[in-house]
Amino acid sequence: MTPKLRNLRSALSRVSGLAVAAALTVALAACSEPATPDESTDATTDAAASTSLTVYTSEPQAKIDELVAAFNEQNPDIDVEVFRAGTGDLTARIEAERTTGAIAADVLLAADAPTFESYKSDGLLQQYTPTGADALDPDVVDPEGFYVGTRIIPTVIAYNTGAVDAPPMSWQDLTDPQYLGRITMPNPDVSGAAAYNAAVWLNTPELGEAWLEGLAANEPVIAESNGPVGQAVAAGTQPVGIVVDYLVRELAAKGSPIALSYPTDGVPYVSQPAGIFADSDSTEAAQKFVDFLVSREGQELAVEQSYLPVRDDVGTPDGAPAMSELALLTPDLQVITDSQDEAVVTFNELVG
The missing domain is CATH 3.40.190.10 (Periplasmic binding protein-like II)
Incomplete structure (x- = not known):
């Protein structure tokens, strides 16, 4: 090969190498360019929002x-x-x-x-x-x-319609000896509503500790919470229960033989x-x-x-019922707050 041809080949090789390098540089630059606002990821936007x-x-x-x-x-x-x-x-x-x-x-x-x-x-x-x-x-x-x-959320008296002919209509009714061993109610150490009710009952003059003693004499069964109370009444294992009202409605809607009374001597609620x-x-x-x-x-x-x-x-x-039809008990909240812990202790001593 003549010197002239060797020089021409060398020149062409250098041009080809430069072209490849330039193409790679452009490609890499395109990959590393920041995304435009329209290309930002939805995940980042969603996380921020x-x-x-x-x-x-x-x-x-x-x-x-x-x-x-x-x-x-x-x-x-x-x-x-x-x-x-x-x-x-x-x-x-x-x-x-x-x-x-x-x-x-x-x-x-x-x-x-x-x-x-x-x-x-x-x-x-x-x-x-x-x-x-x-x-x-x-x-x-x-x-x-x-x-x-x-x-x-009122607390009411629930009863099994197949086991109770004349349902109790008041808290005082539950002290009748006919309900000995037939009542269940939730544990105030677990249920906030039950703890509140204990304080309301003890601070309601028409009820008080004398009523709680009468209830205790009928040896109510203490369940863990409102749910098991409703189930026990619906099943008839305990014909009468002290429980929140919505559970009774839900069980009755499913076909259980259960109904409720809003006590005529006052309805505590949370x-x-x-x-x-x-x-x-x-x-x-x-x-x-x-x-x-x-x-x-x-x-x-x-x-x-x-x-x-x-x-x-x-x-x-x-x-x-309509809200206006309920005899809701709305005691002084500060009194209930100050006495609730002591009320639970009293309840446990008498009933638990």
Whole structure:
């Protein structure tokens, strides 16, 4: 090969190599260029927009699941995490978290107002009055704005319709010797509603300790909570029970031989309050959740779930009386709060 041809081949080789290198540089640059705003990932956007909300509740699991689903229809950007337990277990968990650091929940939705009164006194709750609070029963709204009731849950007398011909219509009726060994009721050490009821009964002049002694003389069977009480009455293993009313309606709707009486000498009730913890780092989401609970839509769902509502524009469950027909007991809440622990001790001494 002549020198001239060798020089030409060498030149062509150098040009080809440079072209390949240039092409690679362009390709690599294209791969490393930042994405334009239109190409940013949806996952990153969704993560930034989503808010996490943690709710501690004593609501039955199926009911809280329905409630969260309805809330998310209006607030799809809020990821609600639920921890569900009995009121006693919830308060124990909150106390443990409180003593070791911050409370992990944003919202508490549980049975009784005295628990919320204690948390308010200890500075564990933040003030928030929900939107539309003027439409609510004033008896369930904390005047200082630290919590609000979300449903009326009366305690009633349930009876098995196949085993009881003339049902008891009052608390006093339950002291009749004919009910010896035939009554069941929930444990106030477990059930927040039962603990509250003990304090209400003992602080109601027409009932008091004399009535509780008469009830104890009939040796009622103490069940773990309201659920087993309702089941025992429905099955007829205990013909009469002291239990929250919505459970009776639900069992009757499924065909169980069970009915209820709203006691003529006064109906104690809990209001399943909701409050926002002072430690919450999702306050805006928590406020939206509380707003939904007492909104017209939230209360319509409560009625569908067999609860009595805290507002008067949504009706009541099928088979339930109008709110105006009930002789609800609404004692001084401070008295109940101050006496509840002692009332549970008295109950256990006499009945347990």
